[in-house]
Amino acid sequence: MSDFLFVSAALFALGVYGVLTRRSAILIFMSVELMLGAANLALVAFARAYGSLEAQTVGLLVIALAAAEVAVGLGLVVAVFRMRSSTAVDDLSELRG
Amino acid sequence: MIPTAILFLTGLLATLLGVEAPVRWVRWVVRAGLALALGAALFFGAEGQAFGGLFLYDGFARVAGVVGIVAGLFASLVGARYLERTGMERFEYHALLAYSVFGVQVMAASANLVVILIGLEILSLPLYALAALRYDAKSEEAGLKYFLLGAVASAVMLYGIVLLYGATGSFAVSAVGQGPLYLAGLLLVLAGLFFKASLVPFHWWAPDVYQGAPTPVTLYMATGVKAAAFAALARVVVGAGVGGLAGAVVALVVVLTVFYGNLGALAQSEAKRLLAYSSVAHAGYIALAVFGPNPAPAMGFYLFVYALSTGLAFAVLSQLDEGEGVPFAGVKGLIKKSPMLAGVLAIALFSLAGMPPFAGFWGKYLVFVEAARGGQYTLVAFALLTAVVAAYYYMKLLALAFFASAGEGGKTPEVPALAAVTMGLVGFLVLALGVFPGLVYGFFNVGNLVP
Numbered sequence: 001m002s003d004f005l006f007v008s009a010a011l012f013a014l015g016v017y018g019v020l021t022r023r024s025a026i027l028i029f030m031s032v033e034l035m036l037g038a039a040n041l042a043l044v045a046f047a048r049a050y051g052s053l054e055a056q057t058v059g060l061l062v063i064a065l066a067a068a069e070v071a072v073g074l075g076l077v078v079a080v081f082r083m084r085s086s087t088a089v090d091d092l093s094e095l096r097g
Numbered sequence: 098m099i100p101t102a103i104l105f106l107t108g109l110l111a112t113l114l115g116v117e118a119p120v121r122w123v124r125w126v127v128r129a130g131l132a133l134a135l136g137a138a139l140f141f142g143a144e145g146q147a148f149g150g151l152f153l154y155d156g157f158a159r160v161a162g163v164v165g166i167v168a169g170l171f172a173s174l175v176g177a178r179y180l181e182r183t184g185m186e187r188f189e190y191h192a193l194l195a196y197s198v199f200g201v202q203v204m205a206a207s208a209n210l211v212v213i214l215i216g217l218e219i220l221s222l223p224l225y226a227l228a229a230l231r232y233d234a235k236s237e238e239a240g241l242k243y244f245l246l247g248a249v250a251s252a253v254m255l256y257g258i259v260l261l262y263g264a265t266g267s268f269a270v271s272a273v274g275q276g277p278l279y280l281a282g283l284l285l286v287l288a289g290l291f292f293k294a295s296l297v298p299f300h301w302w303a304p305d306v307y308q309g310a311p312t313p314v315t316l317y318m319a320t321g322v323k324a325a326a327f328a329a330l331a332r333v334v335v336g337a338g339v340g341g342l343a344g345a346v347v348a349l350v351v352v353l354t355v356f357y358g359n360l361g362a363l364a365q366s367e368a369k370r371l372l373a374y375s376s377v378a379h380a381g382y383i384a385l386a387v388f389g390p391n392p393a394p395a396m397g398f399y400l401f402v403y404a405l406s407t408g409l410a411f412a413v414l415s416q417l418d419e420g421e422g423v424p425f426a427g428v429k430g431l432i433k434k435s436p437m438l439a440g441v442l443a444i445a446l447f448s449l450a451g452m453p454p455f456a457g458f459w460g461k462y463l464v465f466v467e468a469a470r471g472g473q474y475t476l477v478a479f480a481l482l483t484a485v486v487a488a489y490y491y492m493k494l495l496a497l498a499f500f501a502s503a504g505e506g507g508k509t510p511e512v513p514a515l516a517a518v519t520m521g522l523v524g525f526l527v528l529a530l531g532v533f534p535g536l537v538y539g540f541f542n543v544g545n546l547v548p
Contacts, residue, residue, distance in 0.1 A: 005263075012256055019249055028245055035252035039259045046263040055262060058211050062255065065218055069248055072222050076229055076244050080237045089245070092238045095305040 004045035011038035025077050025087040029070075036066045098145050098154045100134040100162060101202040107131070108195035115188025124173070127191040131170040131198065138163050151209050156543025158206035160397035161328035164404050165201030168321030169194055171404075171523065175412040175516040176313025183420040185231045185311060193223035193230075194317065201321050205328035208336070208548055210258045210268045210286065213329045214251065217293060220325055221247050224318060228310040231420065239309025246292070246302045254289025257282045270336035271547045280342055286333060287346055293326035296384060297353040300377045304361075307373035312418045315369060316411035319376045320404035327383055331396055334387045336547045339471070347384055351476055354381030355483040362490045368414055368423040371494060372407065375449060378487060379403050382464055382480060389467030396467075397541035398534075399460035402448065405527050406457050409445035412520050413438050416510045428494065430503025435510050437517065439498050444524045448531070450491040451484055456530035 011034055018031025040062050047055030081087050107130025115123045138159055146153045154162075173194060180186035200220025207213050225247065229240025260282030264274035273279075292299040307315045337343040358378030365371040383403065386396035414423045416438060417431075432439040448457035461484065468477050512520075530537060 015252070025241060025245060029248065032245075032248045032252050035249070036255060039252065039256040042256070042263065043259045046259065049263075050266050052266070054268070058268070061211065061215065065215065065251075068218065068222060069251075072225050073244050073248060076225060076237070076241050079229060079232070080241050083232075083234055083237050089241075092242060094235050094238050095242075095309045 001045060001049055005042060008038045008042040008045070011035075011041065023088050023090055025080065025089055028089065029073050029077070033066060033070075036062060098143055098147065098152075099141060100138040100166065101152075101154070101199065101206065103130060103134040103137060104166070104195060104199040104202060107134070108192055108199055111188065111192035111195055115192055118188075120186055120188045120191075123188040123191045124177075124186075127195050128170065128173050130195060131166055131173065134198075135163065135166045135170060138166060150548075151212050152203070152206055153208050153548065154206045155545075155548075157328060157331075157393050157397065157546055158202070160393070160541055160543060161205035161324045161400065162202045164324035164397075164400050165198050165205070165321040167401075168317050168324070168404050168408060169198035169201075171320070171408045171412065171519065172313045172317040174519040175316070175415055176311075178511075178513050178516060179311065179313055179415045179418060179420075183231055183311065187230075190227065190230060193227050197221075197223040197227070197317070198321060201325040204325040208270050208332055210261065210270060210333075213270075213332075214255060214258060216325065217251060217254075217289075217329070220322060221251070221293075224314070224322065227314045228306060228318075230314070231311045233420070235309040235422070236311065239306045242302055243306045243310075250289045250292035250299070253285050253292075257285025257287075257289060261286060270332045273337060283337055283343060284346065287330075287343065290326060290330040290333060291350060294323060294330055294380050294384070295377050296350050296380050297357045297377065298350075300354070300358070300380075303377055304365075304370050304373040307376070308367060308369045308422055312369065312411060312415040312423075315373075316408050316415065319372070319411065320408050323376070323380060323383070324400050324404065327380075327396060327400060330384070331387050331392055332546050335392065339388055344388065347387060348473065348476060351381050351384050352479055354378065354384070355480050359483045359486045359490075363486070365490075366425050368425060368428055368494065369411075369418075371490065372410055372414070375487065375491070376407055378483070379407070379449070382461060382484075385468040385473070385476060385480060386464045388471035388473045388476070390470055392467060393543045393546055394538065394541045395463035397543065398538065399464050401537075401541070402456040402460040402527070402530060405523050405530075406445050406448035406455075409441060409520060409523050409527065410449065412516070412523075413442045413445065416512050416516065425494070425497055428497050429501040431498040433503055435512065437521075438510065438512065441520045441524045442498055443495055444527055446491040446495050448527050450488040452488070454528070454531040456527045456534065458531060459534040 015031045015035035204216025225244040264279035265272035295303040362374035386392045448455035451461040
């Protein structure tokens with residue numbers, strides 16, 4: 001049990017690190033997917049520990065949710081790339097106050 | 098229950114119809130669907146539950162849902178001219194709006210964390226696309242920023258939900274556990290919800306996204322999304338107990354929010370950005386309500402009144418905006434260009450500043466009383482002080498519209514009849530609710546947040 005949690009926490013921390021340090025929209029988004037995967041791993045581990053089917057179904061829902069996010073997110077990245085020929089988030093600096 | 102079903106079917110119908118039919122059909126289908134859902138929620142408020150209690154349409158869900166529908170309808174009715182001018186009217190715009198309002202209903206109508214997260218995604222995913230729909234550099238930037246930060250927030254919230262499940266063995270908001278696992282999970286879930294409700298320190302996306310997104314979309318974002326986020330936030334905080342860690346965290350966040358939101362607004366020179374900071378500050382006032390013994394009526398009333406007032410202000414900006422935003426120069430001398438728009442803007446800003454006899458005053462009064470009943474006198478004093486600062490920047494904007502000279506003869510904004518009637522009606526409602534708040538208070542006086 002604690003092995004699963006340890007790996008999951010490490011994956012989540014890696015994801016957070018990636019979000020904070022990467023400068024490309026695609027890589028940031030990949031780090032987010034890592035965070036979702038970490039959550040799913042912990043979820044399934046808990047589901048096994050509690051012997052609960054409910055939490056395992058939620059695991060499937062989370063996969064569907066991540067897929068929906070990919071569809072919208074990659075669409076946005078492509079739109080931005082067409083406009084600027086770059087997906088670096090540092091270039092997103094038109095809106096300031 | 099029924100309004101949720103109507104909204105879902107409206108979205109589906111708009112999607113299917115949009116492929117073949119002209120866009121104005123879709124526009125009217127979505128408006129009719131939203132109006133129908135509003136009528137059903139107001140007059141056949143059939144409360145009930147479905148899916149074994151996962152979907153729980155109680156009084157509070159109904160109130161937050163109504164605010165969401167009103168926001169969507171408002172954006173649809175006053176946005177026509179903006180869509181035409183910026184050339185962004187496609188059927189997707191209307192269909193996505195309907196789906197997003199549907200998401201508000203789902204998020205508000207559950208006491209189960211997983212369903213709340215799914216509702217959050219249903220309302221957010223269409224919004225990411227809507228924010229980027231104008232297809233220019235600013236709009237794309239707003240869409241991508243909103244998406245990346247929103248995706249991080251929902252991933253953080255999901256991890257929190259999983260940790261809470263590990264600590265308590267349940268996805269219900271009312272499941273209380275203890276130990277580090279539970280506390281870490283609670284903090285992560287709260288962080289995700291703070292982000293959606295744009296509470297400091299999770300607010301930095303709001304000014305950029307509100308400024309870059311198409312103005313009618315900003316109208317909906319600032320009002321409808323807040324209703325859903327606060328419905329979920331109130332359920333989580335009340336479920337976990339305001340006496341514990343959740344209450345302490347919210348108190349800290351409220352102090353930061355009212356302070357930073359109002360001070361940030363002082364430094365702005367763009368009307369949409371100013372209203373974005375103002376909406377951050379208002380989020381702080383709304384959150385005050387959770388400390389009271391009976392938070393639902395104060396929070397519901399504030400959300401409704403705030404949605405009308407902020408919606409009204411953004412509706413005026415939608416008429417002035419040519420797709421480039423509304424710098425303060427664009428508001429100057431509005432009274433000469435269009436007395437009607439200037440009058441409506443005055444009503445909206447007075448109400449946002451919380452001056453009697455406008456509806457915003459009663460919203461503030463109710464949440465302050467509610468927080469005081471919960472014994473949070475320091476918080477109330479702090480919120481009152483910052484509300485005075487807020488009055489300054491609202492009046493500054495108003496003075497520009499009324500007393501500044503218009504400069505080099507800007508265009509007279511033509512307001513379509515439908516938008517004018519809608520704004521007039523909402524303005525009248527803001528005044529009427531300010532004089533007779535008791536007329537509608539009963540609607541907001543609903544019972545428990547947590548089953």
